[in-house]
Amino acid sequence: MKTTDDILKLGDPRLYEICEPVQKEELPLVKTWVKDLHEAMEDIRAQYGFGRGIAAPQLGIMKRLFYLNLDKPYIIINPKIKSPSQELFELWDDCMSFPNLLVKVKRHQSLTLDYLDENWEKQSWTVEGSVSELIQHEFDHLDGVLCTMRAVDDKAFRWKG
Template sequence: MREILQIGSPILREVASPVKNIHAPDIQDLVDLMLAMVFERNGVGLAAPQIGYSCRLIVVASHPNARYPHAPLMKPIAMINPEIVSHSEDLVEEEEGCLSVRGKRGNVLRYGAIALKYYNRDGEEQKKEFDGFIARIIQHEIDHLNGILFVDHVQEAL
């Protein structure tokens, strides 16, 4: 397992590059690694830059765990080159943490619902809507692809 980079690592502040060849063995291996790591670290999402890869790949794997005991259970998915195409008007403030910012949590405003376009690991374009906690995870992980950490949005430190 790779280490999860921590705040202060320069790659966490870079805008990640689009994935050009989804079927490349290194991208497929990266998806497998990220899915394994998110569960091993009790996370609900992970972005490639967090483990040192500057590419637009996230995994979302909401499940109840020690860090998020009330997280909804979902089938884990990889989202390649994700793009928010629309969002609700409502903003919801909730507490967030991050595997790259150990020991810190804070309140962050996020859209309550989003419409997302992305490619799955088979290279198929997907267009789906997400709301609630899953929408929050996706927004948090897409921020990582743009060099943004949740602490940049914190409303109130806890």
């Protein structure tokens, strides 16, 4: 069972690596990876009271995959962001790799996400607001970018609690 302790923490060099695409022949592994991501996210939710998504590299799985649990589970394989809005908004972002730290960032208000689902079928999803922000956060993990690197200024950090 994967737990909070399995999530890579701020400073781990793997968090700054660009992930490789998932290959079609790796599809059988995706189910196991998603189970691990789900378990780790549930443990974060239980301990810290937040968590709507987690990216594979946060568990050391260096693949372009993330998992969202919103109104239902979403398995996002090899995503591409299309048509990000010009309109931005600011928010305090949190991350499972540093669960007690908040970082003020700017994100696109809306975007379209093209990806493959767990059946290797092409999907396109247009989102806005908090789901747009969440997707940008998880997508950044696949490129080795943490929200700490997107802070709006040097005062954009605060402890939770």
